[in-house]
Amino acid sequence: xxxxxxxxxxxxxxxxxxxxxxxxxxxxxxxxxxxxxxxxxxxxxxxxxxxxxxxxxxxxxxxxxxxxxxxxxxxxxxxxxxxxxxxxxxxxxxxxxxxxxxxxxxxxxxxxxxxxxxxxxxxxxxxxxxxxxxxxxxxxxxxxxxxxxxxxxxxxxxxxxxxxxxxxxxxxxxxxxxxxxxxxxxxxxxxxxxxxxxxxxxxxxxxxxxxxxxxxxxxxxxxxxxxxxxxxxxxxxxxxxxxxxxxxxxxxxxxxxxxxxxxxxxxxxxxxxxxxxxxxxxxxxxxxxxxxxxxxxxxxxxxxxxxxxxxxxxxxxxxxxxxxxxxxxxxxxxxxxx
Numbered sequence: 001x002x003x004x005x006x007x008x009x010x011x012x013x014x015x016x017x018x019x020x021x022x023x024x025x026x027x028x029x030x031x032x033x034x035x036x037x038x039x040x041x042x043x044x045x046x047x048x049x050x051x052x053x054x055x056x057x058x059x060x061x062x063x064x065x066x067x068x069x070x071x072x073x074x075x076x077x078x079x080x081x082x083x084x085x086x087x088x089x090x091x092x093x094x095x096x097x098x099x100x101x102x103x104x105x106x107x108x109x110x111x112x113x114x115x116x117x118x119x120x121x122x123x124x125x126x127x128x129x130x131x132x133x134x135x136x137x138x139x140x141x142x143x144x145x146x147x148x149x150x151x152x153x154x155x156x157x158x159x160x161x162x163x164x165x166x167x168x169x170x171x172x173x174x175x176x177x178x179x180x181x182x183x184x185x186x187x188x189x190x191x192x193x194x195x196x197x198x199x200x201x202x203x204x205x206x207x208x209x210x211x212x213x214x215x216x217x218x219x220x221x222x223x224x225x226x227x228x229x230x231x232x233x234x235x236x237x238x239x240x241x242x243x244x245x246x247x248x249x250x251x252x253x254x255x256x257x258x259x260x261x262x263x264x265x266x267x268x269x270x271x272x273x274x275x276x277x278x279x280x281x282x283x284x285x286x287x288x289x290x291x292x293x294x295x296x297x298x299x300x301x302x303x304x305x306x307x308x309x310x311x312x313x314x315x316x317x318x319x320x321x322x323x324x325x326x327x328x329x330x331x332x333x334x335x336x337x338x
Contacts, residue, residue, distance in 0.1 A: 022058075029055055029074060034256045036081075039088040047081040052207070059211075124150040196259030201267055204257050208269075209320050216313035217327065218252065218268040220284055221334040224306040225264040232303060233296065240292040240303055247287055265331065284309040308334040 033051035038044040054074055061067050124147050196204070208215050222244075229237055241260075248258050248268050257269035288309070291302040310330045314323040 026055065026058055029058065032078075037085070039085050039092070043081065043084050043088070047077060050077050052203075055207075121151065196257050196267075198259075198261055201257055201259050201261055201269070204269060209314065209323065212316050213271070214313070214315045215256075216270050216311055218248075218255075218270065218280070218284060218309065218311050219261070219327075219330055219334060220248070220266045220268075220288055220307055220309045221331070222264040222266075222305045222307060223335045228303055228305070236294055236296060236303070239294060240305075243292050244288055244305065247290075248284075251284065251287060264335070281309045281311055310334055 029051055033048050033055070036044050036048055051074075054070055054077070057066070058070055061070060127143060127147060205217070228240075232240075245258060245260070245266065248266060249255070252258065252268045252270060255268045255270050257267065259267055261267040285307045288307040289304055291304045293300065293302045295301070310333070312323065312326040312330050314320070
């Protein structure tokens with residue numbers, strides 16, 4: 001009897017160890033998917049999609065051969081993404097070096113032209129000072145007229161040079177942004193982390209509910225988006241909305257998802273339930289309502305969003321329809337789609 005009991009305990013221990021190992025492996029792949037370092041948006045999105053597919057296969061695996069196959073695929077995906085990312089970084093480094101050389105050359109040319117203008121002005125001033133020794137009023141008048149004309153010409157040259165310098169500098173900055181995938185965020189991309197689309201967010205919610213994992217969803221609604229869009233340019237609104245998402249990323253550094261859910265709704269998904277939903281909702285709204293400064297046509301301005309925020313959570317073992325109903329009610333209560 002003692003031998004049978006000992007064998008049963010060993011089997012139970014082995015089963016528990018196997019289950020713990022599988023869970024840890026699943027969490028390792030999930031963490032890799034959630035914390036991908038993004039250099040190129042398309043490459044990162046494809047890599048995350050492959051890891052999510054591996055998670056699905058891992059949940060269905062029943063044999064050691066299937067687990068070994070998943071491990072082989074996981075290693076291959078990591079290797080391929082590392083190579084692709086290194087190539088992107090090498091290309092980015094080359095682009096920055098080329099831009100730096102162009103800016104250095106531009107700066108040298110600007111200084112040279114400026115020195116030429118300075119020399120001409122000094123010569124003109126020297127001639128005017130020499131004229132002071134002359135006693136003939138006609139000679140003095142002629143020298144003053146010539147000096148004034150020379151100074152005016154130098155002034156026009158310097159003004160044209162400044163305009164050209166500014167135009168060249170703007171062009172170099174524009175080219176630098178175009179060369180760099182990290183320069184100016186495009187739609188659906190964030191400088192701090194991946195910005196998720198509505199489809200991505202819905203897929204993530206479905207995955208968390210299917211795996212019955214505890215999480216909470218922070219929903220922020222912009223109530224005055226339409227009036228702001230009608231009063232500001234597309235570039236200003238794009239930058240302001242991008243800044244808003246950066247603030248969300250900054251507030252929720254541990255969030256697995258931050259993205260735009262609808263036209264005027266933004267979402268952050270946390271892997272743990274908050275200690276105080278009311279306090280966090282108030283903090284989110286206050287932070288996102290802080291003014292966004294920008295410069296347009298040389299004039300410094302700012303705009304502010306009117307924000308309402310709320311939180312709905314799902315805990316392991318809770319009813320899934322209850323979460324969906326709570327999310328719909330929260331969205332409606334905060335203002336719905338603008």
